[in-house]
Amino acid sequence: EKYGLEDNIFWEDILSNDVDVQARTMFRISEGVTKAVDDAIWNVLTEDRAFPSAAAPSTNSILIAATKHWNGTSAAIINDLMNAKQLIAEDNYDTSNLMVFVSPKDHRSIVQWLASKGTQFPTIGQEMAQNGRAGKLVGIDIVISNSVTASYALVVVPKICATWRALTPLTTETITDPLKSVKIRAVEIGVTQLTDPSAVCIISNTQGNGSE
Numbered sequence: 001e002k003y004g005l006e007d008n009i010f011w012e013d014i015l016s017n018d019v020d021v022q023a024r025t026m027f028r029i030s031e032g033v034t035k036a037v038d039d040a041i042w043n044v045l046t047e048d049r050a051f052p053s054a055a056a057p058s059t060n061s062i063l064i065a066a067t068k069h070w071n072g073t074s075a076a077i078i079n080d081l082m083n084a085k086q087l088i089a090e091d092n093y094d095t096s097n098l099m100v101f102v103s104p105k106d107h108r109s110i111v112q113w114l115a116s117k118g119t120q121f122p123t124i125g126q127e128m129a130q131n132g133r134a135g136k137l138v139g140i141d142i143v144i145s146n147s148v149t150a151s152y153a154l155v156v157v158p159k160i161c162a163t164w165r166a167l168t169p170l171t172t173e174t175i176t177d178p179l180k181s182v183k184i185r186a187v188e189i190g191v192t193q194l195t196d197p198s199a200v201c202i203i204s205n206t207q208g209n210g211s212e
Contacts, residue, residue: 003036005029006189011180026172029186030157033170036177037188038147042101044192045162046154046202060087060201069208070109077113081138084155084201091198092158098140098156103148110137151207154200161199166190 007025014022047059062083067074079101089095102110114137135142140155148154156162168189175183194200 001040001190002189003030003033003040005036006183006185009182009184010014011177011182012073014182018080022174022184026174026186027169030058030062030170030172033186033188035147037190038145041162041164041192042145042149042154044194045148045156045200046152047194049129049152049202049204060091062087062139062201062203063183064172064203064205067209068125068203070106070113070206071206075109075113077110078138081140081155082202084203085120085138085140087201088113088157093160093196093199095157096139097158098155099143099158100137100140100153101143101145101148102147102153102206104144105150106148107144110142111172129143150206153203153206155156155203156201157199161194161196163193164190164197165193 009025009201044200062080064070064080068080070080071121084100085095085098087091088098145160148192166189168187170186170188175185177183
């Protein structure tokens with residue numbers, strides 16, 4: 001699978017802009033390709049959210065009840081995460097190093113819930129997010145990602161559940177048309193292989209309508 005973006009910058013813009021438009025364009029395009037790859041990985045890990053179905057017979061899944069949304073007063077976030085941990089453990093996988101991928105909105109709900117309950121808040125609240133990581137909860141690393149579909153979270157055994165097979169790593173190319181323009185192009189080629197679907201547990205219906 002090939003993921004690529006490009007943009008064209010007029011020569012006059014490069015000369016006249018106060019900011020380094022060429023460097024910023026290269027950064028923006030590279031970020032766009034990286035996001036496209038992250039989206040593709042998310043779709044493979046969740047099998048396009050086909051739960052439960054015959055298309056995903058081996059993947060663990062949890063459906064949060066209508067009154068238990070993570071942004072509601074009756075949320076049971078720790079129990080939901082422990083449920084996912086249990087399901088993966090019952091499939092004979094080591095659960096000592098699990099990760100949960102959440103959206104920025106659900107991360108806010110987690111922190112708000114912990115603050116209201118007073119449960120483990122000092123630990124998670126004082127940790128700075130690095131590379132999307134935002135602390136631990138019940139032994140599970142929390143990772144924030146914009147690739148997470150609204151109202152879903154994903155618990156995985158990292159480095160076991162899937163493999164990213166890279167044919168070409170992220171590569172950028174600058175093509176100059178003298179006195180006219182500069183074209184910035186970025187590409188990455190690879191594919192995600194879901195090798196161990198039982199090392200994955202998708203949690204759905206994390207977000208309510210705010211009425212609770």
